[in-house]
Amino acid sequence: MTLDVAWVDRWVRRTAAVVAEHRVELIELDRQIGDGDHGENLHRGFTAVVGRLDELTEPPAQIGDVLKLVATTLMSTVGGAAGPLYGTAYLRAAKVTGLPELDAPAVVAMIEAGLEGIVARGKATTGEKTMVDAWSPAAAAAQTAAAGGATALEVLEAAANAAEAGAVATDPMVATKGRASYLGERSAGHRDPGAASSALVLRAAVTAATDPVVPAAP
Template sequence: MRVDVTWATAWVRGSARTVFEHRVAHIALDRQIGDGDHGENLARGFTAVLARLDALETAPGDIGEVLRLVATTLMSTVGGAAGPLYGTAYLRAAKVTGFPELDSAGVVAMLEAGLEGIVVRGKASPGEKTMVDAWTPAVAAAVAAAAAGAEPDGVLAAAAQAAEAGAVATIPLLATKGRASYLGERSIGHQDPGATSSALILHEAAVAAAGRAG
């Protein structure tokens, strides 16, 4: 079993749906430790992504083409930190997914590239209460699942589960990066919005893959 362009498109549409559904929740999380714009920014970005996807005259030829569309759209339409960070993640992932299909190793490479993009752009490390705290365990879980012989849907499921746990694990952390770091110890006790949206988006990748496997 491999994931393909249809999967990538379904992932994007699922990501847009979950971003819209959790817009208010993301706003609330970001108001606690940020400037409150995370939910609105992501919703605006994925609205533009869907518009561009629907406007395509021909279907994308490979997965990287789909991810590149997401990257360039988010970079041009999303303000704050989310646009550059997510945009870079998708752009780096696009560079290693220029194929019609991906096997488990290809999925791992995609996730690793996405994490690398976030780390380079945000200059963040695990434990600093950022989206890196969701992506890092997701990549580790994906690597372990692929090494154990999991198919792409299993690799993505493992990544999604680990990302969700990583997002929850940001609650007791002291923010030392980004706007939340200005709050000092007051940032403790709140879940990071970027890690939360990352976990939801990675969950949609797993949902789309499960649909293809089914």
């Protein structure tokens, strides 16, 4: 299956469905070390994104058109830091995906641009128990896979696997950025909600490429 505009449409809708499914879990994670609004905020944001996709009268020509719509919608509907962080990730990703279809190097460029956006906004580095701990290994894994001659889908899978492992690896970390850092040592023993949702988003990209069924609106 090619990573085309129909795929990115399915990716976004699947993300909305997955976030809806994991809403309570994300709220619970965030309640442990944050302010408990991450699941609710993302759910509201992606629900709004699907609404705007449905309003389009003609299909977008390029992958980046869809990602830009996601970016601006998340920025204006997701409160707290997650809106600007995810919004900038999608915005930067949109800038490098002005294409009708993604090949392996384009997938790498998209994930790297997303990571750069999050780092530019949040000023975090790896090991600080943030979204970066999912996105950074994802970008590195994508790069390695592409360099080894993997297909676009294989690159995406490598990124999703690395993001999931990266999210799990935040469990023992002590937060030094974001609201969880107010808890200091007590933040250890809980998964970072931003890293967890990032892994869900990247996994949804893979599922959207392997499963042609478009999930119903959450």
